[in-house]
Amino acid sequence: MALKRNVGLKGLKYRGGGPMLAWALHRISGLAMVLFVGMHIVASFVMQQFGSDWATNLNIVYESTYFQLIIIFLVYFHAINGMRIIILDFWPKLLEYQREVTWLQWMLLIPMYGLTAMVMMLIKLGGE
Amino acid sequence: MSSRPAPQIGFSFEYMMWIFTRLSGLAMFLLSFIGFAGAFWLGARMYLTNNSFVDIGALARWTFFPNPNHVVNTNIPDVAVGWANAWWQIMQITILFLGATHGLNGLRVVIEDYIDRSWLRTLLRGLIFLLWIFVMLFGIYVIQAS
Ligand code: HEM
16 A cells, blocks of 8 residues: 655655745754754753763754754744645635745745844854 | 645544644744743843843743753843743643644654554554653653752
């Protein structure tokens, strides 16, 4: 019994354009957050209880500006894209504007993320 | 190629998780606004770097998980006064529950998109369920003990 949907490599060759990129990024960002939060909890616990080196180092990576820039992008994307999914699922009539809405979502995301990233880099370069 | 179809409305596990994913997404938005407001109101706004910008990493820690152990590195004076109370503990447990359930169920959805052998599915479902129990117990312990 094979899956009837193409979610693997064949799916990648499928040229779905913007909405498909959004789907892939939603999946990747969701999984990345689960991984990050999970590892962060384990690392913090091990650090607190045993003070081990690898756990401390892992948390140092997690606290670095560059790592946070990536995580924040994934979180913003997942939150905004998730909101689009929720709205379209509850009002399927809007699905007609799927492509436009996906563009709109990037127009929200880019300034929001840009501003956040700018503030973070200013602090980072400000030397504190 | 077609996308994963939305499940039929009814009292099935798939539908319950489908609707939960959406409602928890909305709820996490709401909780983050509350957490954000709380962080500013209770003094995270004082934590400025270079006297001009809020440290966004620190703000996020205050917003989503204002646990004394989680925010020790930010120099806010009165953690015990403003935050160590039932309200913020309940907020933390709520966000833990929503995040862990939404995220681990999402992991299950992704896995089941790629794996169709039923015994393996059952096994992985069981593992994810155990992981969920573990994260919940562990998280609640951390929240209550600190
Ligand atoms: C405001 C916050 C959030 C919103 C609005 C949101 C929204 C959504 C929605 C609507 C879906 C369903 C996608 C679909 O059916 O195709 C979803 C899936 C998912 N979410 Fe979230 N989410 C949020 C936060 C999170 C967090 C914090 C995590 C991780 C801990 C997470 C992990 C996942 C995963 C792993 C999936 C499954 C991805 C897939 O099926 O392709 N989400 N999210």
